[in-house]
Amino acid sequence: MQTVIDAHNISKVYNPDTIPVHAVNNVHLHLNRGEFTALVGPSGSGKTTLLNIIGGLDAPSEGQVVINGVDISNLKPNQLIDFRLHNIGFVFQAFNLIPVLTASENVEFIMLLQKKPKAERNKRVQELLASVGLSDKLDARPNQLSGGQQQRVAVARALASRPQFILADEPTANLDSHSAATLLDIMEKMNREEDVTFLFSTHDQRVIDRARRVITLVDGRIESDSAETQIKH
């Protein structure tokens, strides 16, 4: 089993000098290639904070994050941006897309940053938007798409860079249950067919039910991890 994410002893304290908020406490997290894992917990339990630290968007107060063998806390700011570009796909709760670009341009953009050749970009944009069921929306701007469609474009965009894994912070939070189910179908399909590793946070039970591994966070601590439970039993 290839390790993709190895987070050791992660803690995050906001406002350490004034009113300290211990958002994440002493978390260990280990993710292998091909996993489809949900990070669950009530609002304020530290899901976003933990995902941001794993994704290299925020620095932990303590601990270290090793991705594919690289300790990302050692990277300089621009190296870190470049590392994210090539290794991590992001799907946020909202505001994933550039409003002035069409669906296909939004997907292509990330590959352009990676300096992929035009032919490869075009081919992949077509494939990805087809696999998220938006072949007929290639030239639509984000404001011409529904919330669910926008999130599907965001998943396609996250996949476009061929990352080590995809971090999705409450990707279904703004979606109705039907759109949420469709998005989960697509993520599952990508996980199965393209062997893409997913780590997504949610507090929606219907989404939790679709995960193969569930890590529960309470007050910034891991309360349970289905992977460990399975091993124990």
Next chain:
Amino acid sequence: MLTIIAWRNLWRNRTRSLIITTSVALGMWAGTFIMAIYFGMGEARLRIAIDNEVSHIQVHHPGFADDKEAKYNMPMDSLDQVFQQIPAIKAYSLRSVTTGMLATTSGSQGIQVNGVDPAAEQATRGMKDFVQEGDYLDPEKRNRVLVSTKLAQKLKLDIGNKIVLTLLDTANNITAGAFRICGLYHTNNAPLDELNVFVRKSDLDHLIGTAGRAHEAAILLHRDDDLDSVFQKLKQALPQYRIERWQEISPETALVLSSLDTYSLVFIFIILLALSFGIINTMLMAVLERTREIGMLMAVGMNKLKVFGMVVWETIMLAVVGAPVGLLAAWLTTLWLGHTGINLGPVMGESLRDFGYAPVIYPILPWHNVLQTMQLVLITAVVAAIFPALKALRLKPVEAIRT
């Protein structure tokens, strides 16, 4: 694709961008057009200076420049000989010049008396065309004088009046002659008008004893471009005399022309400075509105250089889109008004004439100044872009995307 993003972003807030673009266009139009008027005035001043006042080149006895005494003169035949050999010379006028006193029944005034050959004076500076009332000097009629309308007004003179000119001859003796006013003239240079009267050279020579000699030679060339080569030739042929080009004879004209570039540059600079505040403000608003978007872009892997470039690009477009429109408008306006002329006479009255400018101005737009303006616009855009772009760079992706 950065260009596409920048361009489309520019039109996200159509009204705001249009306001800025229009301001830039209007600013450029106004700035460039005023520049064209400046240059038109400069060109007109130059033409008046050369064609109606000092000609291209003047030759004097070296002593004459220091104090205008009648004894500092030059033999006419040697001058004729040199000038006639140079084909670039279109016309020249040999003058006897002396200072003196004009006396009438109602008063007197110090003046410069110019003894001229009527035909040569007409050929070099178009003197006849400035006669407003009465007649130009008649080569056949003795002791006639041409005075300016300005002087006539001041001394209450009229055509047909007799005046007495009191002068110094070559031996510094006082001599005097009576002259009858044949005409009143009026040039574009009011200050000079008041000081100069014109008589036949032969009449003046008779009074001060300078027959066959001249104090001043004014030379008009066919082309401005021949100035330096003719100047060199004359210096060689007439080393004993002082040869001066129009720049030396009329340094104020040369100064006006050389300061035009600076003036217009300062003018454009001020306009651009004002515009840059609008541009900076607009772009700061744009960056602020797109905090989440820019944060998201940095999160997914757009590096700082690209973020910076994206904002700079958009700012440059915002600043530069309007400029060509304004410049084109200025060019068309200049083309049209350069043809019809702008008559400032009714507005400015005589004040333009008092400074030696013709009241009708034909604006000119020199190409190198238009290009220079474009460069300045570009520089302004880049400078104006820096602040908003830095603002964008300071965004932290985590904070920007937190909902």
